[in-house]
Amino acid sequence: MELFDKLKILADAAKYDASCASSGAPKRAAAKGGLGSTTGAGICHAYTPDGRCVSLLKILLTNACLFDCAYCINRRSSNVRRARFTVDEVVTLTTEFYKRNCIEGLFLSSGIIRSPDYTMEQMMLVAKRLRRDHGFAGYIHLKTIPEASPWLIEQAGLWADRLSINVELPTRASLERLAPEKNGATIETAMGQMHERISEARAEKRRFSPAGQSTQVIVGADETTDTELLATSASLYGRFKLSRVYYSAFSPIDHASSLLPPKPPPLAREHRLYQADWLLRYYGFSIDEIAASSAGGMLDLTIDPKLAWALKNRGVFPVDVNTGPRELLLRVPGLGARAVDKIIAARRHTRLSAADVQRLTVSFKRAAPFLIAADHRPVRLTDRADLSRRFARPAQLSLL
Amino acid sequence: MVTVAVTLKPGADLDGFRKAVRALIARDVAPEHVVWQSEAALSLFGEAMADESAPVALSRAACELIGHVVCHRDAERYGLLYTLVWRMTHGEPALLDVASDPLVFRLAMMEKAVRRDLHKMHAFLRFRRVEGSDGERYVAWFEPDHFILEATADFFVDRFRSLTWSILTPVGSLLWDGETLTVGPPARREDAPPSDDFEAGWASYYASTFNPARTNVAQMQKEMPKKYWRNMPETKLIPYLLRSAGSRVETIMKKAPDTPRRKAPTEAVLAIEDAPKTLAELNAIITAAEPFVHGGKRAVLGEGPLRPAIAFVGEQPGDQEDIEGRPFVGPAGQLLTRAMAEAGIERDACYVTNAVKHFKFEQRGKRRLHQKPTTGEVRHYRWWLMKELELVQPALVVALGATAVLALAGKALPITKCRGPARFGAWPGFITVHPSYLLRLPDAAAKRAAYTAFVADLAKARTLARKAIEAAA
Numbered sequence: 001m002e003l004f005d006k007l008k009i010l011a012d013a014a015k016y017d018a019s020c021a022s023s024g025a026p027k028r029a030a031a032k033g034g035l036g037s038t039t040g041a042g043i044c045h046a047y048t049p050d051g052r053c054v055s056l057l058k059i060l061l062t063n064a065c066l067f068d069c070a071y072c073i074n075r076r077s078s079n080v081r082r083a084r085f086t087v088d089e090v091v092t093l094t095t096e097f098y099k100r101n102c103i104e105g106l107f108l109s110s111g112i113i114r115s116p117d118y119t120m121e122q123m124m125l126v127a128k129r130l131r132r133d134h135g136f137a138g139y140i141h142l143k144t145i146p147e148a149s150p151w152l153i154e155q156a157g158l159w160a161d162r163l164s165i166n167v168e169l170p171t172r173a174s175l176e177r178l179a180p181e182k183n184g185a186t187i188e189t190a191m192g193q194m195h196e197r198i199s200e201a202r203a204e205k206r207r208f209s210p211a212g213q214s215t216q217v218i219v220g221a222d223e224t225t226d227t228e229l230l231a232t233s234a235s236l237y238g239r240f241k242l243s244r245v246y247y248s249a250f251s252p253i254d255h256a257s258s259l260l261p262p263k264p265p266p267l268a269r270e271h272r273l274y275q276a277d278w279l280l281r282y283y284g285f286s287i288d289e290i291a292a293s294s295a296g297g298m299l300d301l302t303i304d305p306k307l308a309w310a311l312k313n314r315g316v317f318p319v320d321v322n323t324g325p326r327e328l329l330l331r332v333p334g335l336g337a338r339a340v341d342k343i344i345a346a347r348r349h350t351r352l353s354a355a356d357v358q359r360l361t362v363s364f365k366r367a368a369p370f371l372i373a374a375d376h377r378p379v380r381l382t383d384r385a386d387l388s389r390r391f392a393r394p395a396q397l398s399l400l
Numbered sequence: 401m402v403t404v405a406v407t408l409k410p411g412a413d414l415d416g417f418r419k420a421v422r423a424l425i426a427r428d429v430a431p432e433h434v435v436w437q438s439e440a441a442l443s444l445f446g447e448a449m450a451d452e453s454a455p456v457a458l459s460r461a462a463c464e465l466i467g468h469v470v471c472h473r474d475a476e477r478y479g480l481l482y483t484l485v486w487r488m489t490h491g492e493p494a495l496l497d498v499a500s501d502p503l504v505f506r507l508a509m510m511e512k513a514v515r516r517d518l519h520k521m522h523a524f525l526r527f528r529r530v531e532g533s534d535g536e537r538y539v540a541w542f543e544p545d546h547f548i549l550e551a552t553a554d555f556f557v558d559r560f561r562s563l564t565w566s567i568l569t570p571v572g573s574l575l576w577d578g579e580t581l582t583v584g585p586p587a588r589r590e591d592a593p594p595s596d597d598f599e600a601g602w603a604s605y606y607a608s609t610f611n612p613a614r615t616n617v618a619q620m621q622k623e624m625p626k627k628y629w630r631n632m633p634e635t636k637l638i639p640y641l642l643r644s645a646g647s648r649v650e651t652i653m654k655k656a657p658d659t660p661r662r663k664a665p666t667e668a669v670l671a672i673e674d675a676p677k678t679l680a681e682l683n684a685i686i687t688a689a690e691p692f693v694h695g696g697k698r699a700v701l702g703e704g705p706l707r708p709a710i711a712f713v714g715e716q717p718g719d720q721e722d723i724e725g726r727p728f729v730g731p732a733g734q735l736l737t738r739a740m741a742e743a744g745i746e747r748d749a750c751y752v753t754n755a756v757k758h759f760k761f762e763q764r765g766k767r768r769l770h771q772k773p774t775t776g777e778v779r780h781y782r783w784w785l786m787k788e789l790e791l792v793q794p795a796l797v798v799a800l801g802a803t804a805v806l807a808l809a810g811k812a813l814p815i816t817k818c819r820g821p822a823r824f825g826a827w828p829g830f831i832t833v834h835p836s837y838l839l840r841l842p843d844a845a846a847k848r849a850a851y852t853a854f855v856a857d858l859a860k861a862r863t864l865a866r867k868a869i870e871a872a873a
Contacts, residue, residue: 004601011608029558037559043523044623046634048610049641051619058609066665066672076665096598097605099538099563100527117674128690135562149674151689151783158690181669200776208776251613252649258657267614342499349498356500 001083007093009083013063013074014109016253017166017216018246020044022055022104022139024211025161034135036098036105038161042139043104056107056141057097061085061123065111069179070259071168071221071250074111078255084113090126095134105139105161106130116147124152127159139211146190147183153193157201162211162243163194170232174222178259191215195240212243219273220265221250225297230276231287247273272299279306282337283330307333310370320372321352334366405435408478411571412471412547413438417478421485422453431486436478461496462488468511471547480507517546522555524628527565528596538565541592541631549574553581568592599633606634612645613652679706679791682784686757692780693760693773696722702753702788703727709749709865711794712736713785715803715834716756719768728752732836736800739835739851743858751792755807756781778807789827795872796865797827798858801834819857821864828868832857 023042030036044053062084063074073080085093094106108126112119123142130136142160144153156163165187169175172184194213201208215236217229224232233245249270250260276299279285283306291297293308300308310317310333319328321343329340339361346352346360354376358364369378404424408416424434458466462484469477484503488495498504527538538560544552549572556567557576567574568587575582620638629635676682679702686699693716700717703726712728720730728736737747755778761768773781785807789797799805799822806812808824815833822829838854841847 004604007601008604008608011605015609015611030561033562035560035562037555039522039555043519045523046606046632047620047624048606049617049620049638049645050611050614051616051623052611052614053623054606054609057605066668068665093601097602099560100529100596100598100602101525101540101559102602115672115674147672147674149783151685154692154780154783155689158692181665197776197779200774200779204774204776206774206776249614251611252652254652254655256652256655256657260657262653264613267616345497346500349494350500352500359500359502359505 003089003093006083006085006089007059009081010060010063010085011058013080013111014058014060014107016073016248016251017058017107017109017143018248019141019164019214019216019244020053020055020058020107021162021214021244022141024243025139026210028137030137031135034137035095036136036138038104038137038139045102045104054102055104056139057094057103057105058107059085059090059093059109061090061108061110061119061126062113063111064113067112067179067181069168069182070257071178071218071253073253073255075257077257080255087122087125087129091129091134094126094130094138095136098136098138103138105136105141107141107143109143110145112145112147116145117149117152120145120148120152120156124156124159127156131159141211144190144194146187150190150193153190154197157194157197157208160209162214163198163209164214164216165190165194166216167232167236168216168218169222170217170224170229171222174224178221191236191240199241213240214242214244214246216246216248219247219249219270221260226269226273226276226299227287227291227294227297229273230280230290233277234280234287237281245277247277266301268301269299272301272305276305279309284327285309285331304333306331307366317370318372318378319370321357322347322372322374332367332370334363334368334370335361403433403435404429405437406478407437407439410438412551414467414470417466417470417481419452420478421456421482424482425456425485425489426453431479431483434479434482436475436482438475456485456489458485458488459493459496465496465507465511467551468514469507471514471517471551472510473546474510477510480510514546514548517544518548518552518555520628521548521552524624524632525567526632527560528593529598530593530596535564538563539592540565540567541587541589542567542569543631544569544571547571550583557581595633603634603637607637607641610641612641612648615642615645617642676787676791679788682787682791686784691758693756693758693771693777695761695768695771696759698722698725699757700725700727700754700759701757702751702792704751704753704792705749706751706791707793707795708751709794709869710745710796710798710861711751711753711789711792712798712800713804713808714752714754714800715836716754716773717759718770718836719759719761722759722768727754731839732834735835735838739855739858742855743862745858745862751794753785753788755785755804757784773803775806775812778803782807782810786825794827795868796861797824797829798861799824799829799831801837804834805831820860828864830857830861830864832861 021042025038027040028038042055044055046054048054063080064082064084065074065076068076090108097103108123110119110123127140127142130140140160141162142156144156144163144165146165167187169178175182175184198209198212217232219229236242236245247270249265249267252264276290279290289309290305293305293312299305310331319332326340326344329335329343330337342360343352351374353374357371357373361367406420466481469481480503484507495501496504499508521542521544525540525542527540530537530539549569553574562578564578565576568591571586573584573587575584676685683701686701691697696717700721714728717727718730721727740747756773760771760773762771797808799808802815805815808829815831818831820831822831833854838847838850841850
């Protein structure tokens with residue numbers, strides 16, 4: 001098979017992994033004779049028509065796999081076309097695309113062939129060759145195989161900027177039903193091992209997966225509610241200090257398994273989960289608060305979770321931009337953390353009017369009913385019964 | 401007061417602006433009395449002000465803002481920036497904190513536009529490879545919105561240092577020969593190659609990584625506006641991808657679930673046995689692996705018979721061990737061998753190994769100075785040590801020194817307190833000092849006493865090992 005034909009198959013097979021971040025690595029520049037750099041923030045080199053960014057060359061080493069996970073297009077029982085790259089082919093694709101400034105680096109994952117150790121060794125060989133033979137200083141994200149021997153994880157962190165293991169299913173029961181060869185305890189042990197090594201290396205100022213570890217949970221392939229999903233993430237963030245939990249709305253795949261629900265979840269659900277995830281991590285919200293403003297454990301798809309909470313807790317508002325504490329300003333719908341910081345810096349020197357606040361946030365219209373400014377008081381707005389309707393987007397109409 | 405006219409070079413003239421600001425502030429010229437002009441011919445603003453005035457002290461944030469905003473295409477940029485400097489030096493030093501101030505807001509928006517332009521140039525510029533008589537070159541054509549060409553140079557040099565490349569734009573060009581950067585004249589699109597041999601591969605990657613079930617054109621265009629498309633080869637596919645997305649998803653959704661062609665993996669998965677089954681297999685893995693410490697490149701493996709009475713675990717190989725590739729052959733090793741003999745232990749009947757398999761050192765001139773492995777480094781090696789002991793199956797494991805204890809017990813323990821019998825997971829153990837500790841003692845009497853205690857420890861370990869063997873039998 002031609003190289004680019006394999007690329008088609010093995011990129012198609014890798015696209016269901018939501019992670020593509022190239023951020024979090026320490027700043028690096030190419031050494032003499034070397035290739036590549038990292039900027040810390042990461043760069044998206046293109047966007048596909050699904051609105052997702054293309055930052056890393058996201059491919060599988062092979063899409064052949066021993067395992068039979070129902071949600072995965074590459075599962076053993078799938079009739080999908082199979083292909084396999086050699087180590088050198090992946091190295092060539094990475095360096096050639098990189099030299100043309102198409103990518104920030106490589107995201108390498110793989111189906112499990114022969115054995116977990118063998119597969120993991122092949123993936124590591126790619127990373128090692130890039131770093132050693134090509135002086136490659138770009139970003140490398142390696143998907144770790146939790147079933148592989150523990151010393152392979154130790155080695156992988158020497159080459160990679162980020163390691164990740166996907167938990168995929170938020171509960172043990174779903175894992176048993178949909179991914180019978182996977183073992184929740186094995187996954188958590190491996191995540192724990194990576195977390196220990198990453199934090200030790202940070203404390204000792206050594207290089208070991210400097211951009212940390214991340215994971216992915218599939219949304220909508222089982223019955224798990226949003227509250228349960230967020231609780232799972234909170235527990236993962238807490239125990240393993242993950243850089244990110246990615247939510248991937250289960251997407252209809254070719255050659256689907258009969259164990260899967262026939263219809264994918266609305267994409268808005270994934271979006272709301274990300275918003276709630278941010279509220280938990282950066283805005284001081286608790287799971288219980290999010291749960292209390294959800295219905296039946298599910299986030300409202302028509303309004304964002306912060307607004308949902310605000311509407312249920314109208315008594316807290318309005319907040320005065322000139323005197324309100326930071327924690328409360330962070331709870332105002334339409335005010336992001338950066339806008340809040342700007343408000344706090346500015347109000348030390350001046351009294352903020354509505355026009356001033358308008359210059360500090362792009363969504364002043366959303367924030368206005370919840371704010372008091374020097375010349376602005378939303379007297380009746382927060383009491384209005386139709387407030388949530390004012391914010392909800394009109395439902396999309398279908399053509400008959 | 402008369403109006404002062406300042407003429408700067410076209411584009412982003414940070415140097416000229418800086419000189420002008422110094423001169424204007426030194427002469428206390430208010431912003432409303434300055435007219436800013438750009439002209440191709442470099443003519444500074446009047447003889448009287450061409451001298452070097454003292455620098456103006458500004459916050460770091462202000463300097464960074466100025467650096468970005470001078471790249472903006474807006475002709476008013478210098479006037480706005482000078483007003484900012486004036487106000488900051490005339491009673492409003494914290495002006496930048498007031499992000500709601502109309503001037504600060506406008507400058508922040510301009511800075512944001514320049515940053516975005518820089519970011520998009522880093523992201524969307526594409527090189528094409530050209531094979532010439534003097535080797536390969538990479539050439540790109542890009543059309544930035546603002547005067548950012550020179551501001552972007554560091555990024556591309558850092559990233560593509562070993563390549564020869566040129567970036568062509570309508571307002572100027574950058575040329576990098578692998579050593580030096582040259583700023584060249586404006587170029588035309590035709591000066592860049594139209595395609596290259598990897599572009600088809602990139603396009604097919606782009607098409608394959610798109611998920612037709614999640615089409616979201618607005619999001620794509622928000623981040624990658626159409627104005628960039630004509631210089632990005634992969635975007636030619638967008639119309640086709642969008643046209644076919646609907647029918648592709650429909651086909652997938654209509655398909656009945658697959659009947660699997662291959663049998664379930666249960667047996668295959670059960671048959672997987674990855675862990676090494678012999679010491680030789682494990683040693684091959686260790687030898688091939690990358691060191692976790694900086695220094696010695698060769699792994700110094702454990703040595704001795706299987707199922708020994710005692711396995712001794714030290715810290716790491718030293719200089720001599722690294723040279724010979726064998727454990728405990730340097731000064732500390734020789735001392736250990738002597739003490740073992742005095743305690744009635746035959747060294748060849750024991751297994752000797754180290755917690756860390758590579759020599760960690762710092763090069764000082766010709767000498768390689770031993771460095772203690774960190775806790776994290778010891779943990780990296782720990783799996784191998786545990787597997788090694790599992791395969792060697794000693795009756796007793798003796799930990800020599802703190803590093804060995806850390807590796808065997810999984811946590812740091814004070815040697816002085818824990819010296820004596822211990823338990824390391826499945827193995828009966830014994831904790832004593834590392835022989836190198838004896839070598840380091842400066843006082844001869846203390847050295848003698850410590851040596852005697854060490855020999856006594858080894859004798860106790862010997863007794864323990866015998867008991868363990870008897871108990872097992």
